[in-house]
Amino acid sequence: MNRSFHKSQTLRFYDCGAVEVKSKFGAEFRRFSLNRHRPGEFKDFYQLVVHAHRLTGADVTIGYADVHGDLLPINNDDNFCKAVSSACPLLRVFVQKREEADSCSFGAGALSRKRRMLAGLREEGLRRRALPAIGLPRDFRPVSSIIDVDILPETHRRVRLYRHGCEKPLGFYIRDGTSMRVTAQGLEKVPGIFISRMVPGGLAESTGLLAVNDEVLEVNGIEVAGKTLDQATDMMIANSHNLIITVKPANQRNNVVRGSRASGSSGQSTDSTASPQSLPPVQNFHPDELESDEEADIVIEGALTPPPPPTGSLLRLNGHCSIHRLLSSLQADPRHSLALPPGGIEEHGPAVTL
Amino acid sequence: MMKFRFRRQGADPQREKLKQELFAFHKTVEHGFPNQPSALAFDPELRIMAIGTRSGAVKIYGAPGVEFTGLHQDAATVTQMHFLPGQGRLLTLLDDNSLHLWELVSCGGCAHLEETLSFQPPSRPGFDSASSLPSLSRVTVVLLVADGARAALGTEGGSVFFLDVGTLTLLEGQTLGPDEILRSLPDDYRCGKALGPVESLQGHLHDPSKILIGYSRGLLVIWSQAARCVDRVFLGNQQLESLCWERSGGTVVSSHSDGSYAVWTVGSGSSLVLQPTEATTPYGPFPCKAINKILWRNCRSGGRFLIFSGGMPRASYGDRHCVSVLQAETLVTLDFTSRVIDFFTVHSMQPKDDFDDPQALAVLLEEELVVLDLQTPGWPALPAPYLAPLHSSAITCSAHVANVPAKLWARLVSAGEKQSPQPASSASSWPITGGRNLAQEPLQHGLLLTGHEDGTVRFWDASGVALQPLYKLGTAGLFQTDFEHADSLGQAAEDDWPPFRKVGCFDPYSDDPRLGVQKVALCKYTAQMVVAGTAGQVLVLELSDMPAERALSVASVDLLQDREGFTWKGHDRLGPSTGPLSWPVGFQPLVLVQCLPPAAVTAVTLHTEWGLVAFGTSHGFGLFDYQCKSPVLARCTLHPNDSLAMEGPLSRVKSLKKSLRQSFRRIRKSRVSGKKRVMNANSKLQEANAQLAEQACPHDLEVAPVQRRIEPRSADDSLSGVVRCLYFADTFLRDAVHHGPTLWAGTNSGSVFAYALEVPTATAGSEKRPERAVEAVLGKEVQLMHRAPVVAIAVLDGRGRPLPEPYEASRDLAQAPDMQGGHAVLIASEEQFKVFTLPKVSAKTKFKLTAHEGCRVRKVALATFTSVACEDYAETCLACLTNLGDVHVFSVPGLRPQVHYPCIRKEDISAIASCVFTRHGQGFYLISPSEFERFSLSARNITEPLCSLDICCPRGTACASYRLHESPKLSQANGTPSIILAPRSCDGSPSPARSKGAGDMPQTPEATLSPLSVDSATSADTTLDTTGDVTVEDVKDFLGSSEEPQKNVRNAVQDEACSYPILIK
DSSP: OOOOOOOOGGGGGTOTTTEEEEEEEETTTEEEEESSOOOHHHHHHHHHHHHHHOTTTOEEEEEEEEESSOOOEEOOOHHHHHHHHHOOEEEEEEEEEETTTTTTTTTTHHHHHHHHHHHHHHHHHHHHHHHHHOOTTTTTTTOOOEETTSHHHHHHEEEEEEOOOOOOOOOOOEEEEEEEEEEETTEEEEEEEEEEETTTTTTTHSSSSSOOTOEEEEETTTTTTTTTHHHHHHHHTTTTEEEEEEOOOOGGGGOOOOOGGOOOOSSSSOBOOOOHHHHHHOOOOOOOGGOOOOOOOEEEOOOSSOHHHHHHHHHHHHEEEHHHHHHHHHHOOOOSSSSOSSSSSGGGGGEEEO | HHHHHSSSSSOOOOHHHHHHHHHEEEEEEEEEOSSSEEEEEEEETTEEEEEETTEEEEEEEEEETTTTEEOOOOOEEEEEEEEETTTTEEEEEESSSEEEEEEEEETTTTEEEEEEEEOOOOOOOHHHHHSOOOOOOOOOEEETTTTEEEEEETTSOOOOOEEEEEEEEEEEEEEOOOOHHHTTOOOOHHTOOOOEEEEEEEEEEOOTTTTEEETTTTTEEEEEEETTTTEEEEEOOOOOOEEETTSSSSSEEETTTSSSEEEEEEOSSSEEEESSHHHEEESSOBBBBEEEEEEEEEEETSSSSEEEEEEEEEHHHHHOOEEEEETTTTTEEEESSOOOEEEEEEEOOOOTOOOOOOOEEEEEESSEEEEEEESSSSEEEEESOOOTTTTTTEEEEEEEEEOHHHHHHHHHHHHHHSSSOOOOOOOOOOOOOOOOEOOOOOOOOOOEEEETTTTTEEEOSSSSSOEEEEEEEEEEEHHHHHHHHHHHHHHHHSSSSSSSEEOOOOOOOSGGGOOOOEEEEEEETEEEEEEEEEEEEEEEEEESSEEEEOOEEEEESSTTOEEEEEEEESSSOOOOOOOOOEEOOOEEEEEEEESSSSOOOOOEETTTTTTTEEEOOSEEEEEEEEETTTTEEEEEETTTTTOOSSOTOOOOOOHHHHHHHHHHHHHHHHHHOOOOOOOHHHHHHHHHHHHHHHOOOOOGGSSSSOOEEEOOOOTTTTTTEEEEEEEEEOOOOSSSSOEEEEEEEEETTTEEEEEEEEEEOTTTOOSSOSSOOOEEEEEEEETTOOOOOOEEEEEEEEOBBBBOOOTTTTSSSSOOOOOOSOOOOEEESEEEEEEESSSOOOOOEEHHHHHHSSSOOOEEEEEEOSSSSSOOOEEEEEEEEETTTTTEEEETTTOOOOEEEOOOTTHHHHHHEEEETTSSEEEEEEETTEEEEEEEEOOOOOOOOOOOOOOTTTTTOOOOOOOOOOOOSSSOTTTTTOOOOOOOOOTTTTOGGGGGGSSSOOHHHHHHSSSSOOOOOHHHHHHHHHSSOOOOOOOOHHHHSHHHHHHHHHHHHOOTTTTTTOOOH
């Protein structure tokens, strides 16, 4: 999935008011620019795109890649403005004919999925077809989900927290405690780990799936029984990019009743009552993402041909600063195939690969 | 989610067998000085010495290399120890009033120190016996009588009980109560007062039936056990501290709590002696402290030795720890730096000799053992071949260098000899010579370097069982410190009386905390080394065989690189000494590089072939060309939000509010992320401050249970810029065709920087490279997404082996690395290990340790493990110590977990922080400030004591000499149960390390079987992982009769293929 952006020293270098647009339809590219501060209306943009790709008369959908690499739609003035204003520096636009647009075109990780599809086209296609066409709330970014309902006891709940693309803290605390277990000798007190506190406004609280005094049983498939609080903490932090915790909720009244579940064993189930983000519409996640906890480390390649001596040190220094800005601005978000740097990292030569 | 369940790989029997041949865990030997010693004993016949500690450990030492260790079940202080002379048995008294009998058990080829019997005196006697028998309250003194067959116990109640040592049972009817003594006293002395506890019991060399009893009140009695009557009575009136009965029996010397001693003559006349013949207060006339122990030794040459501890004038020298040696007119007051525990003299114990003629005086102090040669005029101190006081100044860092070339070794030894001249005469050799060291000469020299708080680096010979000092490098002389003048003034002010003589090397007081050594690296081929300290000083030195006099060249590197908005509030840099300095033979400085700001150096690395040194602090890292003496690179790693990095650890100008806030932040930090705590003085100081701050505001002390915050690490965590590791490698950074010098740096926030270096190559034939500037160009930056601190970086060649050290390849000292490409870089963070391809940095393999085990990486090292079965087969693996104290081994580059063992208690943070791995699968960690525990992960490379002792049979009829081999030790001084697992080495295998005990001596059946596996009581889960062990029962069974070993030898020969013990569950 490595992809380099070889710098093209274009006008955006000199005219900061202009946004370079790279519009793609099928295998074709069109390049043009827009005024960042006065992008105009969506209607005009639509006409411009249709005209540029010579698709006059066809019904098309327009999407763009946002800073997180998600493919988001452009279908009204608001998200068009957002797209132009958030372009940094390049606005990548994807055009599809309405009838060809597949059901999962937009959403987090949509771009990466597309590319991956080429490799595993057959199985991917099969799996997709097997999905029942239920109206999932595709306009929301997933923040949490209950998974593995079919294999867990009804008293347990396995919660997955998605932290990517979300500026909120995970926001919960754990503590030591004792829980009652039924054993052959009767009731027995055993040490356990419990959620002790929720940070108001944090991800954990906003999902509504975790609550104070829920007992933590597993972290990403590994039991915490016999582990110390510090070990459990370290495990959770180490998995924080894709945290799956199995809890025994303190409140057992809201458990999923297994009989009423319709969505089979696909591993995905009810979505949370998450508050919608202020972000443009997104689609629900795809099950194959469960396997992709691959966290990509960022590698920044330096300009290895030694720069000319008089300006070399200065250039390098600048590079460092921008790299720092880049690193600090990229909040841990490993999943995106395209982490476009918000800072002008490309201006000094190094390219970004992921 | 299912993958978690499937991750556990199936056990491949082939691989499992190979693992048994490669890996085995032993704690082999403890180096250094026992922590908190509390008792001392010496067996003049076997010439072995025992030291007991407050944690209940017993250690026996003989000739260098002869060591035995035991541990009492209860961690109670050992208050007294007595050898049963010549029997290899030891009676110990603990402060819980229990008596224990230890024996050097030899069974066939394997022997160890074992507790055979214990005796807990009845604490509360029954009512009926209370009337007739005084209660056996608290045992104050123990005396062995009749060649150790019986023991006399003096108690607090004033009675003397007798005990049969063979069975540890009280001998009824022989008890001597104080009433019996009181009857023979004149009325005016009795006057209704009790005699007090028994303070001293002394036996007589010639007449074992007589016992000298000293009571606290001052009364001395010679009791004839045979006649059961009082032989002599000395009516002392001073509170008694100790007694000594002179060899001929004609004189008794008693020491008292007022600092006086009295000499009593055992005349032939009246049985009642009223007055001592001589009473002296040696350090009078002003009030003196008690003389705790006194010894009287006579000499053939006339005159006598009177040796006593304490007795100093209370007001002026009451705080000194002194032992005084008085012979004729010569008085020397030995002035020690730590408390005197006990002392003994090595002298003739043959009853036919008329004189003691003491050879040596051994003084056990709280922190060291000092032995003085009493036969050489001036009584010089003898250098101890073991019990090295590692902690003479606190250890701040350590490093191990394996396979030291013989040439460098010889140079180091000669430099060390010039530092401390060995005693010339052959007569004055180490007096404790019991036992024989059967261990073969180590095949290779191992060097352990310890950096200390006072700025010294000590070089230890870690090749064998006894850790011996080789050389000491002091860096304090290079700097101007504030404390130099005060020291010299203090010495000048000292009086001539008492005649103090400073002895010993334990000096815990550091002149300046900034001198502390933080990192050490040594190149064994060029004898160049780098020493980096607390105040940002990076010193490059080279070993020289000639003394020199030259000025110190100094360079400074600004690591902040004009970063705005930061001001350093920590300590100042150390001012370098100016002017020409004279340097003795040894390591002499080439250049001093000063990091600015002068924060403690956190990482350092040296490449002698390129003439480069790289160093890192909490602010960034720098690269310095010490050949041209010019800086090459400085890179700031600070995060803009990181404000803590600017406050040095010794800042004293913080506002209270600020320091409070920081303390809490620090506490939270340590709770949340469990950041590695570098246990040096500074962090201790910080912790102490934090604790103080916590106590200062009690309202903040929550009653609620401890909570841990679950939050991913963010970029602006404080101290994110700390450089954790630096590494030089000749590898592919630019492209897959051209390799070249590179520098790698890893930080606390999971960033890795890789620089391509342009080093002018040396012309053919010359070692030195041309004097052209070295250039560094940033090649790669890797930000690990989990942002955990990077602990280590290593480049693996095309065959997956780590690259050799500088000069190893170019001088054909190691197999040349595969430079055909296909290099990979291993990056170990605190949470996971990852191997990336080079030059395109893409992840190849990884292992997420924290996500799976919930533990964090503290130390890692690449080590080579050689198979016990086949000398040619070796694997390079990654050894790792976690914050839970477990040691894990992973394959490289596959990063598959191989074995793991519990090693250190997880509460013992300083032990975990001090751990250092060797290149061949051994390791060291501090079990106390003064002791290194040595452990071995390799099944082949084991350094353990193998020794024999010639013991007279306990019956005393025949003196059979049989060999004792000490097994891997069964217990450990710090009280943790250790796991001793040793695969039996097959007798025919050419194993250099394992067969060292059986190397030169005739191959008795016992010897061939010598390194037997002994498993102490360990938990089931450890046995699961450490196959290749035999349970205790099996070992005993195995060695039950004399025929057994031979049968086993035959068995071993027959099925050589399966020379490994089968796992017995």
